[in-house]
Amino acid sequence: xxxFRVIGxxxxxxxKSVGRNFSLSLASITCVMITLIIVGVALIITYNVxxxxxxxxxxxxxxxxxxxxADNFDITSLETQIKGIDNVDKDxxxxxxxxxxxxxxxxxxDTFENIMENWDDEENPLQNxxxxxxxxxxxxxxxxxxxxxxxxxxxxxxxxxxxxxxLLAFNGIxxxxxxxxxxxxxxxxxxxxxxxxxTIFSRKREISIMRLVGASNVSIKLxxxxxxxxxxxxxxxxxxxxxxxxxxxVYDILGGKLISDVITLLKPSEIVFKISxxxxxxxGIVGMLGSASxxxxxxxx
Amino acid sequence: MGLIEFKNVTKQYKNGVTALYxxxxxxxxxxxxxxxxGSGSGKSTLIKxxxxxxxxxxGTILLGGIRVEKLRNRSVYKLxxxxxxxxxxxxxxxxxxxxxxxxxxxxxIGEKKSNIKPKVLKSLELVxxxxxxxxxxxxxxxxxxxxxxxxxxIVNEPRVLICDEPTGNLDPVMSLEIVQLLADINEKEGTTVxxxxxxxxxxxxxxxHVIALREGHLFKDYKKGDYVDEVL
Numbered sequence: 001x002x003x004f005r006v007i008g009x010x011x012x013x014x015x016k017s018v019g020r021n022f023s024l025s026l027a028s029i030t031c032v033m034i035t036l037i038i039v040g041v042a043l044i045i046t047y048n049v050x051x052x053x054x055x056x057x058x059x060x061x062x063x064x065x066x067x068x069x070a071d072n073f074d075i076t077s078l079e080t081q082i083k084g085i086d087n088v089d090k091d092x093x094x095x096x097x098x099x100x101x102x103x104x105x106x107x108x109x110d111t112f113e114n115i116m117e118n119w120d121d122e123e124n125p126l127q128n129x130x131x132x133x134x135x136x137x138x139x140x141x142x143x144x145x146x147x148x149x150x151x152x153x154x155x156x157x158x159x160x161x162x163x164x165x166x167l168l169a170f171n172g173i174x175x176x177x178x179x180x181x182x183x184x185x186x187x188x189x190x191x192x193x194x195x196x197x198x199t200i201f202s203r204k205r206e207i208s209i210m211r212l213v214g215a216s217n218v219s220i221k222l223x224x225x226x227x228x229x230x231x232x233x234x235x236x237x238x239x240x241x242x243x244x245x246x247x248x249x250v251y252d253i254l255g256g257k258l259i260s261d262v263i264t265l266l267k268p269s270e271i272v273f274k275i276s277x278x279x280x281x282x283x284g285i286v287g288m289l290g291s292a293s294x295x296x297x298x299x300x301x
Numbered sequence: 302m303g304l305i306e307f308k309n310v311t312k313q314y315k316n317g318v319t320a321l322y323x324x325x326x327x328x329x330x331x332x333x334x335x336x337x338x339g340s341g342s343g344k345s346t347l348i349k350x351x352x353x354x355x356x357x358x359x360g361t362i363l364l365g366g367i368r369v370e371k372l373r374n375r376s377v378y379k380l381x382x383x384x385x386x387x388x389x390x391x392x393x394x395x396x397x398x399x400x401x402x403x404x405x406x407x408x409x410i411g412e413k414k415s416n417i418k419p420k421v422l423k424s425l426e427l428v429x430x431x432x433x434x435x436x437x438x439x440x441x442x443x444x445x446x447x448x449x450x451x452x453x454x455i456v457n458e459p460r461v462l463i464c465d466e467p468t469g470n471l472d473p474v475m476s477l478e479i480v481q482l483l484a485d486i487n488e489k490e491g492t493t494v495x496x497x498x499x500x501x502x503x504x505x506x507x508x509x510h511v512i513a514l515r516e517g518h519l520f521k522d523y524k525k526g527d528y529v530d531e532v533l
Contacts (some may be wrong), residue, residue: 001410060480209392212352213457214381217374264392 006219016227018234021199025231028195032235032287035184036279040243042177047175052168052263055135062158064130071154074126074194081150082132088145098126121297123246127154128138137167137273185286192228193297199227207299224295225288232287233280240276247272304330304460304493310360312346320346320415322517324360328458328495328510330460333487335504335528336497338514344497348463349512352384353377365460382410384465385454385462385492389469391446393438393453399425400434403453409458423455425449427489444475448482455486462486464496476503484509501530504519 018025064082066075075095083090102124106113119125132147134140140158146155200207210220248268257264307326313319321343328334338344351361353369362369366383367380394400403421412420425431428448438446447467454462464483468476480496480503487494498504504511511523523529 005413007410046413130379144395205392206394209405210409211378211393212381212386213377213406213409214384216378219409219411 004209006216006222010219010222012232013223015221017203017227018230020292021195021202022187023047024195024198027295028191028231029235031191032188032232032283034281035188035286036239038184038273039181039282040239040279041246042181042246043278044271047275048263048266049170049173050164051238051266053167055264056163056166056170059161060092060134060137060158062132062134062140062142062147063154064132064147064153064156066128066130067152067154068127070128074152078150078152079130082130082147085143086110087134087136087139088147089133092131094131095128097128098124101126101129112142183296184280188286189290189293192231192287193294195230195231196224196291197298198293200224200294221295221299223298225291228287228289228291228294229284230287232283232285232290235287236280236283239279239283243275243279244268246273292300295297303327304332305495306361306363307350308361308363310350310362312343312350312355313358320517321350321357322519324519326512326519326522327443328493331487331492331493332359333484333507333509334496335507335509335511336495336514337499337504338520339499341516343512343517344514345465346454348465348495348497351461352386352463353380358466359452360396366419368467378410383460384458385451385457385459385468387447387454387462389466391443391450393446393449395438396476398432398434399436399438399441399449402438402449402527403456406453406456412457420456423451424452427455427486428452434452436500442475443471444478447471447475451479451482451486455490455492458490459492459497461493464482464494466497466499468498470499473502476500477506504528507531 061171064078066078067264070078079095081092082093099121102116102119106116116124134143134145140163141160144156144160147153207220251265251268254265256267305326305328307324310321310324312321320341324343324347325413336344336347346355350357350367351364353372353531357370360370364380365383367383369380372380394405394438397405402419403424404417407417407420422431422434425434428451429449430445430452433441433445438449441449447470451462451464451467467483468479471479483494483496484507486492508526508528510525511521511528513520513523
């Protein structure tokens, strides 16, 4: 019971203190707000980049072109050889004959149909292929080379050059957002430490009396920790609104995709709730961490 | 065994100044003790050691069974709850009323809400300020402010009341009133009172147990009624 009384009193005192030192609190709240807006934007970017990377990696395939001189036996044995290569997804090695490819192409486009309809099997210049998926997309290059070195393989393509650049760009964006968020969180912690430090100084007399009458360390320190938490949570309100409405707005304007169909945006409903919770949590936790550190540093009890 | 015991207590500060040398004291439960001495005699250090604001360099201090010098910082509050402390400068919170200042001490230690009001009113009645509960410290005289500080110190019914020059800022008439109030509390509530003072008139008049310090040493321990004014 006593524990709850101490918690209740601490919560009440911390709210009072936020109000009493409002101009000071406002500076911290504003800073938390700006940080969290950027954190929110970074989170949206990260989620989308992650999703696009995942989609890209999922669609990543090696097209293995089989030599025209390969007979049926060679084709079957090639499949076994491909499956034997490390990093090849053994459940996804699909064969497509040149006849099938021709058919698919003719169905997809009238021009192709006109050109290809007179090709018989002998004249068909297309090649039989294997479509191969890999387990680790980062090693797709070496896997393609290994496949290329097999006999009866004329070439193995996976969109080299473009894929690597895209993955590199995604990785870069993810890392940059991460570093930006960490840097801003540190700045916020520093500002909260300062706010709480000033609050501690302005309440020095009160604290010394609390110590004299026998208030425990926890009951002296707790209000300051809660104060930091409240500053963080109050500072999270506007960022949540900005991020939620902002993302809906951007999504509508861009029609759910970026540049082309290659990069699609995640539906707002899929992520805004998660991100809002995350922003509030970061606000609260960063506030608590900042004030806990200030209390440890400046509140000698 | 007394309520408060100092055994071979020495206190040397970090700057090398020794404030107390090998001090031995024994104070009984319910005693009223004046601690007197000139500047630098170690009076304030003695009581700071008692409420564990300072730690002795050597020796042991016992208060109601607690080994004061062994208390860790985080456990000091357990000792302080057995003590009431009054200072020369009152140390009241100016934005709180008389009632709130006294209640603050109970709220700070997590006292039940329903217990706070009767305890605060009882303690304010004891110091004769029940009629001023809504006043702010700035509207009170020095003597009245000190009464509020005493009410705050006794509201938690401490075993020991420590007063560091409580009359230092008051005129002789008010000083006597405050000391009389402390003597009443000592008598009625059985609270042990330790009062540091340099006001010899009061000490003379009250004729209580007197501990006289000089340059960090125990100069004389006068039992109740034995005190004679002499140059320390």
